Amino acid sequence: MKIEMNGFDEEKIGRLLRLLPPAPEGWVRAAQELPAARAMLDELVARAEQDAAFRLQLRADLERAVANAGYEPSPFIVSELRRLLEAV
């Protein structure tokens, strides 16, 4: 009977495991928080569409307006919001 050998011995398994170090924790956490960030962005854009004064605040100083609205103006939120507001 011929036994088919798989090419992955223990040494190769070790080498392959080394190829996948963990991503930095902060990166992973930020990606995991995306759904909450999206909900926050939707809320801020909806408010900007309905509230002219808030819209002006965002255009004058986006980071401060986001903070005043009670949200953390993270780089991702600020850049995404800037992009979304171009359409408002």
Place this chain on the structure above:
Amino acid sequence: MAVEQTDAQLVSRCRAGDPEAWNEFVERFSRYVYAICGRGFRLPQQDAEDVFQEVFARAFERLSELRSDDAVRPWLAQLTRRLCIDRLRVIARDTPSDAEPDEREVDDVLAQLDDAMAVRAALDKVGDPCREILDRFFCRDESYRTIGELLDIPAGTIASRISRCLEKVRTEFDGRSRASRPS
């Protein structure tokens, strides 16, 4: 052994809006995306971070457009690859000496990373304590002494534990390979 969930099952839970599923999705694929940015395209750390976040942002937005839930990994690989190339072009505009990476070289790295993900899945199935010991030694590059202290294991026994754990992973991997091979 740990309970395993296929990529398709995980994607399906993400689509259904299960709040824990997205965390697991990012956890499962973060190393893969990170490795493509770093090993595949050798992006500087800041650029790699931007691409990493962009990949998951797009994946979150477009998960519903995925034709087959089983194909999520190649889909993510393709998305990451495209965004890395875009980023390298921006870098090359500012620093014209930076050449684009050789496509064949990138293909080779991606093939190795796919093998690594398959081994990783076998390791997850084997579960702790092997998963933790092998992850600390191979992926986090921790010494026997550090691992011993953190896991409260005599440092002198770490090498033999690593060896036994590798054997378990190989057995699990071989079993999965045989099961997935057409008969």
